[in-house]
Amino acid sequence: MTILDLFRVTDKVAVVTGAGRGIGAATAVALAEAGADVVISSRTEAELHEVAARIEQAGRKAHVVAADLSAPDAAAALAAAAQETFGRLDIVVNNVGGTYPRPLLDTTVEFLEEAFRFNVSTAHALTVAAAPAMLADCGGAIVNISSVMGRVAGRGFAAYGTAKAALAHYTRLAATDLSPRIRVNAIAVGSVATSALDVVVRNDELRGKMEAATPLHVIGDADHIAATAVYLASGAGGYVTGKVFEVDGGLQVPNLEFGLPDL
Template sequence: MTDVPALFSLQNQVAIVTGAGKGIGRACALAFAQAGADVALAARTQSDLDAVAERIRAMGRRAITVVCDVNDEAALDELVRRTLTELGKISLLVNNAGGAGPNDPLRMRPHEFVNVLSRNVMPAYALIQKVAGPMREAGGGAVVNISSTAARYAQKHFSAYGAAKAALNQVTRNLAQDLAPHVRINAIEPGTIMTDALAPHLTPERKANMLRLTPLGELGQPEDIAAAAVFLASPAARWITGKILGVDGGAETTTWC
């Protein structure tokens, strides 16, 4: 008989979560800890990390905090080194750092466009490269990249961010081929999620339009993405790699109006 709770357990696993201080990253870190993992938390702000670490330790799990600019490769090396030294291994990775707002394609300079591509793709690629060896040594591992529905929607003012997340999706697919069978790599495309990053743009009119265009009739919460990340990281997803999972309330077109 299948042990369903064990299929979704992350007991005895060690995860790195980037962008772990707020929003989706924080929700993923807390969910992984609830599922049994110890967590290395990486973000730019120590106070945010400390708050998440305190909650994880209250669950009886280990947590370390690493103030880290994921665009600095030396900082990523230090993140990996500290995780191995202080938590003993690396078996899970959530690449959540990144992001960008809307852009005007007639005003955004080419170097600004390249910067959006770089900060959404390079850190994920670099960290996967750095943890692949430790994951093999740990007996295998799983990576979850946080992408966006912007990767597949055609919409105004998202040429930079949409291109960056589409690139991240393709990196996910191709690295999954490269690193199988020891490392599984999948991505999640969040739809409209209620985070601090969204709040400044969420006028009453825009929120009403988003709700109207979302078949499930409500906006997502960071915990919705965290639940999907736990699934993709867990033994329940042992035969899934190179896939992009939309967690978007059923929206098949942009809700950004």
């Protein structure tokens, strides 16, 4: 056995939400390359089939579930889909989430609650549904995708930042409840070149400002997050639980402001 073998998840079964593109797609493919069969879900079925083809090219099986995962029940159903299709469940990556920036006084209670449901309640629903399947076997690993905005303060992020901060602490609490057989960790993601940042990535001026304000002077790649998820889901991360890994280029403050004025 070599050190690289610790990063293998051979014959494990994973569920990855928000897997049609970006971080979710990269993570699903990375887990397949590390040896797992993967249940992938998002709204857009065509995107999922493209990701499924990449999983199969890696020599593993994919099961596609097109669903609106803003509904916690739809997220929870993915645990049963994994058991019915593959007979087990070992890894969950709660990646689905996101909320558009909005000035504080335009952030209604309904908008805040929607952000919480999409970023926290869906993760909780799938975690609770997945845990019995994991406990029936050899345990498992859960990886939640949080954000740097759950740690640093920037104008316009009251809903999103609050929800991601909640997800980070939820990770610590769930890890305590589910230890020792299920490990729960999170990744606090910085600026990553996905469709959510298309406006910035395609604009040389905006991209330059964001890179200059990032200590490593680059925008991250989805594979940086996928690699961290594989570490946390595999035996390599077997002595880690209840932690939030900051994969953000070294950010201590936001690296792009929206220019919202003083009130």
